[in-house]
Amino acid sequence: MAKVLKEVDVVIVGLGWTGGILAKELSEAGLQVVALERGAMREAAKDYALPGIRDELRYVHRHDLMMNTARDTLTIRNNPSQEALPMRRLGSFLPGDVVGGSAVHWSGHTWRWTDMEFKARTLYEERYGKKYIPQDMSLQDWGITYAELEPYYDKFERTAAVSGKAGNLQGRIQPGGNPFEAPRSRDYPLPPLTSILASELFADAARNNGYHPFPRPSANASHAYTNPDGSKFGQCQYCGYCQRFGCEANAKGSPHMTVIPIAMAKPNFELRTNAWVTRVIKDSSGKRVTGVAYTNILNGEEFEQPANMVLLTAYAINNVHLMLLSGIGKPYDPVSQTGVIGKNYCYQTGAGATLFFEGRNFNPFMSSGGSNISMDDFNTNWDFDRAPHGFIGGYTIGGGFNTALPIGHRPVPRGTPQWGTAWKEATSKWYQTAMNIGASGSVMPNRYNCYDLDPTYRNAFGQPLMRMTFDYKDNEHKMGRHAAERINAIAKSMNPTHLNEASARTEPWTVVPYQSTHNTGGTIMGSNPRESAVNKYLQSWDCHNLFVVGANVFAHNCSYNPTGPVGALAYWTADAIKKKYLKTPGPLVSA
Amino acid sequence: MQNEEKKDEGFGRRDFLKSAVAGGAVAAAATAAVTVPQGAQAQPAGNGPAPGYAFLNLDEAAFVEALVDHMVPADQLSPKGTDMGLAIFIDRALAGGWGKGDRLYMQGPWKPGVPSQGYQLPLTPAELYRAGIAATNAHCMKTYSKSFDRLDATQRQEVLLGLSSAKITFADGLPVRVFWSTVYQTVIEGMFSDPIYGGNRDKAGWKMIGFPGVIANHAQNIIKYRDKKLPPNFVGIADMS
Numbered sequence: 001m002a003k004v005l006k007e008v009d010v011v012i013v014g015l016g017w018t019g020g021i022l023a024k025e026l027s028e029a030g031l032q033v034v035a036l037e038r039g040a041m042r043e044a045a046k047d048y049a050l051p052g053i054r055d056e057l058r059y060v061h062r063h064d065l066m067m068n069t070a071r072d073t074l075t076i077r078n079n080p081s082q083e084a085l086p087m088r089r090l091g092s093f094l095p096g097d098v099v100g101g102s103a104v105h106w107s108g109h110t111w112r113w114t115d116m117e118f119k120a121r122t123l124y125e126e127r128y129g130k131k132y133i134p135q136d137m138s139l140q141d142w143g144i145t146y147a148e149l150e151p152y153y154d155k156f157e158r159t160a161a162v163s164g165k166a167g168n169l170q171g172r173i174q175p176g177g178n179p180f181e182a183p184r185s186r187d188y189p190l191p192p193l194t195s196i197l198a199s200e201l202f203a204d205a206a207r208n209n210g211y212h213p214f215p216r217p218s219a220n221a222s223h224a225y226t227n228p229d230g231s232k233f234g235q236c237q238y239c240g241y242c243q244r245f246g247c248e249a250n251a252k253g254s255p256h257m258t259v260i261p262i263a264m265a266k267p268n269f270e271l272r273t274n275a276w277v278t279r280v281i282k283d284s285s286g287k288r289v290t291g292v293a294y295t296n297i298l299n300g301e302e303f304e305q306p307a308n309m310v311l312l313t314a315y316a317i318n319n320v321h322l323m324l325l326s327g328i329g330k331p332y333d334p335v336s337q338t339g340v341i342g343k344n345y346c347y348q349t350g351a352g353a354t355l356f357f358e359g360r361n362f363n364p365f366m367s368s369g370g371s372n373i374s375m376d377d378f379n380t381n382w383d384f385d386r387a388p389h390g391f392i393g394g395y396t397i398g399g400g401f402n403t404a405l406p407i408g409h410r411p412v413p414r415g416t417p418q419w420g421t422a423w424k425e426a427t428s429k430w431y432q433t434a435m436n437i438g439a440s441g442s443v444m445p446n447r448y449n450c451y452d453l454d455p456t457y458r459n460a461f462g463q464p465l466m467r468m469t470f471d472y473k474d475n476e477h478k479m480g481r482h483a484a485e486r487i488n489a490i491a492k493s494m495n496p497t498h499l500n501e502a503s504a505r506t507e508p509w510t511v512v513p514y515q516s517t518h519n520t521g522g523t524i525m526g527s528n529p530r531e532s533a534v535n536k537y538l539q540s541w542d543c544h545n546l547f548v549v550g551a552n553v554f555a556h557n558c559s560y561n562p563t564g565p566v567g568a569l570a571y572w573t574a575d576a577i578k579k580k581y582l583k584t585p586g587p588l589v590s591a
Numbered sequence: 592m593q594n595e596e597k598k599d600e601g602f603g604r605r606d607f608l609k610s611a612v613a614g615g616a617v618a619a620a621a622t623a624a625v626t627v628p629q630g631a632q633a634q635p636a637g638n639g640p641a642p643g644y645a646f647l648n649l650d651e652a653a654f655v656e657a658l659v660d661h662m663v664p665a666d667q668l669s670p671k672g673t674d675m676g677l678a679i680f681i682d683r684a685l686a687g688g689w690g691k692g693d694r695l696y697m698q699g700p701w702k703p704g705v706p707s708q709g710y711q712l713p714l715t716p717a718e719l720y721r722a723g724i725a726a727t728n729a730h731c732m733k734t735y736s737k738s739f740d741r742l743d744a745t746q747r748q749e750v751l752l753g754l755s756s757a758k759i760t761f762a763d764g765l766p767v768r769v770f771w772s773t774v775y776q777t778v779i780e781g782m783f784s785d786p787i788y789g790g791n792r793d794k795a796g797w798k799m800i801g802f803p804g805v806i807a808n809h810a811q812n813i814i815k816y817r818d819k820k821l822p823p824n825f826v827g828i829a830d831m832s
Contacts, residue, residue: 051831061784069696091709366821512710
């Protein structure tokens with residue numbers, strides 16, 4: 001029998017960026033806040049310190065900071081005709097499992113998603129007509145605007161120490177920045193990171209081809225910095241151990257060294273680690289939640305934590321899983337296209353080329369998480385006419401390095417033997433003389449790409465695993481072909497000694513190898529409860545004292561990394577709770 | 592490659608150890624003699640883990656040693672695989688948490704699935720390695736009437752090409768691609784992971800490509816060594832501990 005604890009104002013499930021931001025904002029507002037985190041505490045000074053943190057095997061290949069699939073995982077399949085089988089070990093994506101969540105091991109890429117995403121259906125219909133959007137593509141507007149979110153993007157960029165160069169300041173295009181970005185009220189808090197040779201070679205080639213390269217904005221502090229909350233950042237050391245690692249220099253914007261310690265200093269905030277939430281509890285009316293049930297994974301003891309408000313701020317997949325396990329909202333059915341929980345799961349796609357330059361020294365081990373020059377000419381550039389190519393969405397192209405460590409990064413020309421002296425010679429010759437150009441592409445929603453509960457497999461708590469049904473569709477294949485062609489044209493213009501050309505992916509999505517920890521959708525935001533799970537304030541349409549915060553609210557996935565809008569939406573939700581909800585608890589948008 | 596392996600002609604370490612165990616009279620001499628036979632693993636004193644295998648049995652050790660010495664031959668770029676500690680790395684990986692499947696979801700039902708669903712075997716990595724070595728040796732016995740470690744370089748090359756292309760199939764149903772990708776992953780990990788795990792001895796893997804290791808505060812170097820080689824200075828975790 002679960003032990004029932006004393007009621008608190010707010011219970012937060014998962015303490016990464018979104019939970020950390022909400023923990024800080026709501027405990028500062030005087031609320032009694034309890035955060036439940038399934039992972040353990042790790043302290044930067046001990047756990048992300050030299051020399052132990054510089055261990056590629058442990059952190060990249062043994063997944064030391066990531067979720068343990070022995071305890072809980074998903075089942076996966078490409079389409080409803082397949083039988084879903086468990087993802088028995090991590091591969092394609094890597095959710096975090098410690099205090100700070102995936103925001104400990106992220107790279108820091110921080111983008112502002114614009115109205116091109118938030119109003120996607122409206123914009124494409126206006127420009128290309130309703131018939132341009134495929135029948136099975138469940139594309140819909142998000143119910144929010146860039147203008148509403150702009151101040152919160154700004155706030156998040158300052159919290160996380162984002163280094164970059166504005167391209168559009170209040171409507172005026174700025175040289176050196178991204179001319180296709182939406183208007184910003186002010187520049188990034190920090191200037192761009194020092195660019196590296198590979199990025200500059202790419203930038204020159206992109207410029208020569210008529211494109212508009214700019215430094216990728218990233219939460220890696222380009223110099224020492226104190227954020228508006230007083231959190232102190234060191235300068236990025238370009239150590240090359242960024243993605244998958246905690247930052248030894250405190251230069252990577254992460255919640256464990258910003259918002260979380262601020263919340264933890266408040267007497268009205270309490271963090272319980274190793275606390276595995278199994279379900280959100282509803283009241284008898286089904287219109288309110290009353291708290292959560294969780295298990296202390298150190299001893300198996302079960303608890304109920306009653307609360308006036310529940311905030312689901314776990315990894316995007318886990319937020320959706322908890323909604324399904326708790327029976328909140330109508331589960332999505334891809335056949336009848338009714339229901340909302342599990343709808344519009346999206347991922348990302350890409351293409352990449354490797355360029356080999358005899359005689360160059362790229363020093364790939366010297367890089368930051370954001371050592372990259374990007375171009376948005378085929379992404380947020382609305383002037384780029386998609387109609388001749390027949391796709392919706394877009395892709396960024398970038399050149400540079402991020403965490404090019406030698407177990408995982410050993411470029412050799414295609415056709416090189418896989419072992420023996422010839423392999424060693426090629427590996428030795430090209431490790432320092434090769435660079436990449438890569439595209440990251442959007443994935444539009446499809447009625448059959450979705451989540452539900454698996455009928456067969458269970459987790460360590462006896463609960464059904466989440467089932468993910470996903471594959472790339474024709475839209476993504478068309479975009480992939482376009483991206484590969486453009487990458488190869490740029491690459492060839494650089495006259496490399498050898499070129500491993502980019503090719504469009506044609507195979508089904510696979511759970512190996514690693515691709516991207518940018519899983520979106522499942523409890524999407526929108527303007528009505530028929531089509532979406534939460535309203536524009538990320539408040540459940542079904543239970544008004546439940547907010548579901550994370551990339552799970554994205555109605556589709558664009559080419560950008562998701563953390564910019566994830567952080568901005570967390571601040572936006574915090575403001576809505578403080579300024580609106582606490583005054584008059586109830587639905588913030590009438591259904 | 593010609594002079595790489597002559598083990599099949601002589602009295603190998605495996606034979607020696609087997610006879611040592613079987614015959615009590617020679618057992619006393621075993622300890623001193625173990626490092627003598629050709630092909631036995633060199634262990635620099637006071638550097639890296641103590642010699643000896645924690646998981647691999649004698650047949651499996653002979654297979655792994657032959658495998659890593661074939662895949663990573665001694666040449667101007669590095670010592671051979673066993674001298675880089677690759678067999679020890681693989682043994683320790685299989686004996687440890689990873690080899691025992693500590694983060695693998697191991698609940699059934701078990702189905703082969705489709706390739707896009709990834710690893711679906713009801714085996715830990717250590718069990719997979721053991722079954723794969725046995726199946727490969729069975730293939731070698733059938734084809735060459737010798738176990739893998741007793742094949743010459745040309746035959747070993749044939750076997751590895753057969754495994755990597757999945758032209759060889761295992762009679763017992765073990766999927767050859769899964770075995771090969773695990774073997775390949777562990778060899779690469781052994782070459783390039785930090786030497787604390789027993790491979791990459793003397794940072795020979797890092798030296799081969801010019802990867803400096805854990806010293807990585809490059810805020811100045813990123814400008815100073817732009818398009819230039821960083822002066823060689825290879826540092827592992829143990830050097831800073």
